[in-house]
Amino acid sequence: MTRILLIEDEPAIADTLAFALRREGFEVDWRRLARDGEAALPGAALVILDVGLPDDSGFEVLKRIRRQGEVPVLMLTARADEVDRIVGLELGADDYVVKPFSPREVVARVRAILKRTGARVATTAPATALEHDAAARRLRYRGHWLALTPSEYRVLALLASAPGRVFSRAQLLDALGEAAEDSFERVIDSHVKSVRAKLREIAPDDDPIETHRGFGYSLKDGG
Structure with a gap:
C-alpha cells in the first residue's frame, strides 16, 4: 500500500x-x-x-x-x-x-x-527505521538517536541483530550478563517496557518490538 x-x-x-x-x-x-x-x-x-x-x-x-x-x-x-x-x-x-x-x-x-x-x-530506497552504530554503541530510530541506559542498549541491540528472530528472556539476560533465573527475567520485561516508551516518543503509532507470550521478544522484520 x-x-x-x-x-x-x-x-x-x-x-x-x-x-x-x-x-x-x-x-x-x-x-x-x-x-x-x-x-x-x-x-x-x-x-x-x-x-x-x-x-x-x-x-x-x-x-x-x-x-x-x-x-x-x-x-x-x-x-x-x-x-x-x-x-x-x-x-x-x-x-x-x-x-x-x-x-x-x-x-x-x-x-x-x-x-x-x-x-x-x-528507485528511492526507504531508510531503515532502526539503525545500529555498534562502534559508538548507540541506536537510531527513524532518524533520532535514542537515549538508552546500558541495559536498554544491550537488549535492543540484540533484538536488532536479527529482526524477526524471537529471543528468549534468558538469551536477553545473557546479553546483560545476568543469571537466567525467574526472578531476573522480570527485569527484561521492565527494560523492554522502557525501550518501547522511548520508541513511542518518536513514533507514537508504531511498536517495532513484538511480544511472544511464553517465548520472549523479537524486533519486527523491517522495523
Missing part, C-alpha cells in the same frame, strides 16, 4: 484529507508537528506538507527533506500569495494547494504527482 505522510497541525483538515486518501486506497501517516513528520519520513511515497506548522516553517522542513532525497512533496497553505507558491516550488515542492480546497482535488493532485514521479519513487 502506498504510504502518504501528512504533516498538518489542524485536526479537521487532517481528518478530511486522511479520509479521502484512505478511501482511495492510500495508507496515511498523520503527524501534527514538523519534528514528528520528519522522523516519520523514511518509507513515505509522498509528503503532504503544511506551510504553517506550530514548531517550524514548512519551507524549512522542505529544505531538510530535499537534502535527504527526492520524495515528492505537495505543499498546503492558507495564503494565496504568489510569492509563497514561487518560494515553495523553487525549494523543490512538486505542487501547491491553497486552503480551502476540495479533498478530491488533493487526491487527484497526489495521484498525478505519483504518476509523474513514479520511476523516481520506485
Whole structure:
C-alpha cells in the first residue's frame, strides 16, 4: 500500500484529507508537528506538507527533506500569495494547494504527482527505521538517536541483530550478563517496557518490538 505522510497541525483538515486518501486506497501517516513528520519520513511515497506548522516553517522542513532525497512533496497553505507558491516550488515542492480546497482535488493532485514521479519513487530506497552504530554503541530510530541506559542498549541491540528472530528472556539476560533465573527475567520485561516508551516518543503509532507470550521478544522484520 502506498504510504502518504501528512504533516498538518489542524485536526479537521487532517481528518478530511486522511479520509479521502484512505478511501482511495492510500495508507496515511498523520503527524501534527514538523519534528514528528520528519522522523516519520523514511518509507513515505509522498509528503503532504503544511506551510504553517506550530514548531517550524514548512519551507524549512522542505529544505531538510530535499537534502535527504527526492520524495515528492505537495505543499498546503492558507495564503494565496504568489510569492509563497514561487518560494515553495523553487525549494523543490512538486505542487501547491491553497486552503480551502476540495479533498478530491488533493487526491487527484497526489495521484498525478505519483504518476509523474513514479520511476523516481520506485528507485528511492526507504531508510531503515532502526539503525545500529555498534562502534559508538548507540541506536537510531527513524532518524533520532535514542537515549538508552546500558541495559536498554544491550537488549535492543540484540533484538536488532536479527529482526524477526524471537529471543528468549534468558538469551536477553545473557546479553546483560545476568543469571537466567525467574526472578531476573522480570527485569527484561521492565527494560523492554522502557525501550518501547522511548520508541513511542518518536513514533507514537508504531511498536517495532513484538511480544511472544511464553517465548520472549523479537524486533519486527523491517522495523
